[in-house]
Amino acid sequence: MSKVVTLKAFFEEARAGRLTGIRCGRCGEIAIPPKEFCPACQERAWEPVPLDGHGTIASFTVIRVPPRGRAEEAPYAVAVVKLNEGVSLLGRILDIPLDALKVGMPVRFRPLLREEQTVVAFGPP
Amino acid sequence: MRRVAVIGVGVTKFGKHERTCAELFAEAAADAIQDAGVSPRAIQALYYGNVVGGEGDRQLHMGPLAASVLGIPTIPTTRFETACATSHAAFRHAVMEIAAGVSDVVLVGGAERVLNLPTDAATEYFAYASDATFEQPAGITFPGVFALVARAHMAKYGTTEEQMAHVAVKNHRHGALNPKAQFQKEITLEQVMKSAKVADPLKLYDCCPFTDGGAAVVIVSEEVARRSRKPVWILGSAAASDSMFLHEKKDLSRVLATERAAQAAYRQAGRGPQDVDVVELHDCFTIAEIVATEGLGFFEPGTGGIAAEKGWTGLGGKLPVNPSGGLKAKGHPIGATGAAQVAEIVTQLRREAGPRQVDGAKVGLVHTLGGNTATVLVSLLSSE
Ligand SMILES: [Zn+2]
Numbered sequence A: 001m002s003k004v005v006t007l008k009a010f011f012e013e014a015r016a017g018r019l020t021g022i023r024c025g026r027c028g029e030i031a032i033p034p035k036e037f038c039p040a041c042q043e044r045a046w047e048p049v050p051l052d053g054h055g056t057i058a059s060f061t062v063i064r065v066p067p068r069g070r071a072e073e074a075p076y077a078v079a080v081v082k083l084n085e086g087v088s089l090l091g092r093i094l095d096i097p098l099d100a101l102k103v104g105m106p107v108r109f110r111p112l113l114r115e116e117q118t119v120v121a122f123g124p125p
Numbered sequence B: 001m002r003r004v005a006v007i008g009v010g011v012t013k014f015g016k017h018e019r020t021c022a023e024l025f026a027e028a029a030a031d032a033i034q035d036a037g038v039s040p041r042a043i044q045a046l047y048y049g050n051v052v053g054g055e056g057d058r059q060l061h062m063g064p065l066a067a068s069v070l071g072i073p074t075i076p077t078t079r080f081e082t083a084c085a086t087s088h089a090a091f092r093h094a095v096m097e098i099a100a101g102v103s104d105v106v107l108v109g110g111a112e113r114v115l116n117l118p119t120d121a122a123t124e125y126f127a128y129a130s131d132a133t134f135e136q137p138a139g140i141t142f143p144g145v146f147a148l149v150a151r152a153h154m155a156k157y158g159t160t161e162e163q164m165a166h167v168a169v170k171n172h173r174h175g176a177l178n179p180k181a182q183f184q185k186e187i188t189l190e191q192v193m194k195s196a197k198v199a200d201p202l203k204l205y206d207c208c209p210f211t212d213g214g215a216a217v218v219i220v221s222e223e224v225a226r227r228s229r230k231p232v233w234i235l236g237s238a239a240a241s242d243s244m245f246l247h248e249k250k251d252l253s254r255v256l257a258t259e260r261a262a263q264a265a266y267r268q269a270g271r272g273p274q275d276v277d278v279v280e281l282h283d284c285f286t287i288a289e290i291v292a293t294e295g296l297g298f299f300e301p302g303t304g305g306i307a308a309e310k311g312w313t314g315l316g317g318k319l320p321v322n323p324s325g326g327l328k329a330k331g332h333p334i335g336a337t338g339a340a341q342v343a344e345i346v347t348q349l350r351r352e353a354g355p356r357q358v359d360g361a362k363v364g365l366v367h368t369l370g371g372n373t374a375t376v377l378v379s380l381l382s383s384e
Helices: A007-015 B021-036 B062-070 B086-099 B119-127 B142-157 B161-175 B189-194 B256-269 B286-295 B304-310 B337-349
Strands: A019-024 A046-051 A054-063 A076-083 A088-093 A106-114 A117-123 B004-011 B045-049 B077-080 B105-112 B197-199 B213-221 B232-241 B278-280 B363-370 B375-382
Touching: A007 A019, A007 A106, A007 A117, A054 A088, A054 B142, A054 B197, A076 A106, A076 B142, A088 A106, B004 B021, B004 B086, B004 B337, B021 B062, B021 B105, B021 B213, B045 B062, B045 B086, B062 B077, B077 B086, B086 B105, B086 B213, B086 B232, B086 B337, B086 B363, B086 B375, B105 B337, B119 B142, B142 B197, B142 B286, B161 B189, B161 B286, B161 B304, B213 B337, B232 B256, B232 B337, B256 B286, B256 B363, B256 B375, B278 B337, B286 B304, B286 B363, B337 B363, B337 B375
Parallel strands: A088 A117, B045 B077, B045 B105, B278 B363
Antiparallel strands: A019 A046, A054 A076, A054 A106, A076 A088, A106 A117, B004 B213, B004 B232, B105 B213, B232 B375, B363 B375
């Protein structure tokens, strides 16, 4: 039986500071929800798995021309972070000077709370 | 499957227009139909592309609107949307309709109008082509996506900002030769390097502009093509996808969908990268051209920046890329771009490109990428 982790559940957990992945019951592939079939083996047997939130920056950018509604936040950094469990996650960078950012730099997950919205973010480890 | 050919092309001037998307498309389509030498009555279907008309113009149901403004309101129409690859996706499906024997004459194209919108609104609507659950809330933008690609390419291969700047300089040099281009002026390496940062390491001159414009092509069965002036044959047309989520890209320094679509198109055509004489590819950002020249098999992974620096991709070089000026200088009306790229390759293969003509071009490749590298289309065309 596949245990579906909905986006709602993922972000509720994230709001409380916990990252949730899913692990394939057949091949062990770890993914970020939501997902039905395992992209690696096509099985449909996910189990939720806690992710410890630690990882390193795989790539990053500093957004200086933001979309509408984000003007006060710019410039800000967005990074793809490779987590220790092997999956990656994109998020906002918090509390790291923009000119100190480097590919390979260790970071740790923390939620960025914006009223009702929860945004994945990463700060110093 | 039946052979399919392009027999007519039309492109509006790219830049700012005080006309609706439907008007822009209809002008290009009327030019394409007249270029094809067929009656408007001969058109059996319209495959129409537009991306942000729902957001910017509050206009849906755009297919019949476009056909109505063109003056052929009774044909079947469908609107396509695959972000920036929109009208190339429409093109591929139209090719299949003719190859399958359903129709003999089909009109394909698209239009976009965004210069009437504030820049932050256009930036927001373009970002809708990224995932709305993780990525838009994090504040990612369209330049931001390719900045992530650029940073990964620089870290893995040592690609430099100067090499990226060479792409912009080259495409502006080509655009200066194209009377339809939004920017018809050359720029210097220094101007690119000193331009304002948009999303590090990408600067203003690494980015294509916002553009209004329309483009259309008429495609037909072999039987109809045999009666036309200078048919250009479609050897292959393929699409591929990659995960919509940036966090699921296996390697941010590559665009795997480009590699998959190229392999499929080459297989259909029975040709390889060494057979290609001229290329129109998706240089929405300078790094995108570098990565595309690698993914399409023209240069080894990691050497696309060197190719740009050495001038191999300029007019007169080993493999001219984006003789039209590309998205960078010709402009990027996103819903029209794929059709406009096909139109340029057809013009090149007909030897009608004037001062930007690639000498002796017989086989051309069109590459169009959608949004966050999740959609790519590749088509191969030939004059023979
Ligand atoms: Zn599996």
